[in-house]
Amino acid sequence: MTDGSWSTLASRYVYRNRWCALRVDEVRLPDGATIDYCVLESGGFASVVPLTDEGGVVLVRQWRQPLGRFTLELPSGAVDAGEDPEEAARRELFEETGYRAQGLERLVSVHTSTGRTDEVCHLFRCRALPDEKGPAPEPTEFLRSVVVPLGEALEKVAAGEITDAATVLGISWVAGGCGPRSGGVE
Numbered sequence: 678m679t680d681g682s683w684s685t686l687a688s689r690y691v692y693r694n695r696w697c698a699l700r701v702d703e704v705r706l707p708d709g710a711t712i713d714y715c716v717l718e719s720g721g722f723a724s725v726v727p728l729t730d731e732g733g734v735v736l737v738r739q740w741r742q743p744l745g746r747f748t749l750e751l752p753s754g755a756v757d758a759g760e761d762p763e764e765a766a767r768r769e770l771f772e773e774t775g776y777r778a779q780g781l782e783r784l785v786s787v788h789t790s791t792g793r794t795d796e797v798c799h800l801f802r803c804r805a806l807p808d809e810k811g812p813a814p815e816p817t818e819f820l821r822s823v824v825v826p827l828g829e830a831l832e833k834v835a836a837g838e839i840t841d842a843a844t845v846l847g848i849s850w851v852a853g854g855c856g857p858r859s860g861g862v863e
Contacts, residue, residue: 681707696720696755719796723765724753724843726784726851727776727805734830734848735805737773739820749823749833750841751848753798762786762799770803774822775811778803784850789842798843802851827852 684705692699698718705711727735736749754769756762767778781803789796814820825833831852833839839848 683707686711715793717794717796719755719794720758721756721762721797721799722753722843723756723762723769723799723801724751724847725766725770725778725781726751726800726802726847727770727774727778728802728827728851729805729824731824732827733824734827734851735770735774735776736823736825736830736844737820738823739818748841749825749830749839749844751844752822753843756799763801766799766801766803770805771808771811772813772815773818773820774805775808775813776805776822777808777811779806780804784847787846798846800843800847800850802847 685702686705687703688700690698690700696719700716700718702714702716703711704714729735735752737752738747738749740746741748752770752773754765754773756765763781763783766781770776770778778801781801784800784802786797786799788794789798812822827848830839830848834845834848839845
């Protein structure tokens, strides 16, 4: 057996767009064998648990092409190059729902799928305040915001009706009051 180290011998990009890139690494394994390892590069995203004064959570209903169906998710979106994740969370909340964030609090930052991507989700919570000026979705976003009582949202998580990882984590975290004030990955 070896010391367990992996070595990247070469990398090439097979696809890039403004949101992500697909990279193939030629990797030497600890036993000396070499393989191609695909990595999805992402600038990461910010996701926010917006809570209403009435005890609801603002979710977004949108089509997800990889799943071939509509989902209910927390408002979220890409953290642009050089952008602070907190600002991305505020921007995405307004663009997708028409709500403004008050008292935005960072919960955690987590890697979404360590075996496939370098993507990081920065998760926040806030008090959601309606704004008459919004929403203002991007041209490629066809979505609708819905307010669901937090307990009902948690039931949808438990029933497998809500499966988006950031949404499951955010709803569970807030409903259960779990986790440290901050932490995770940077």
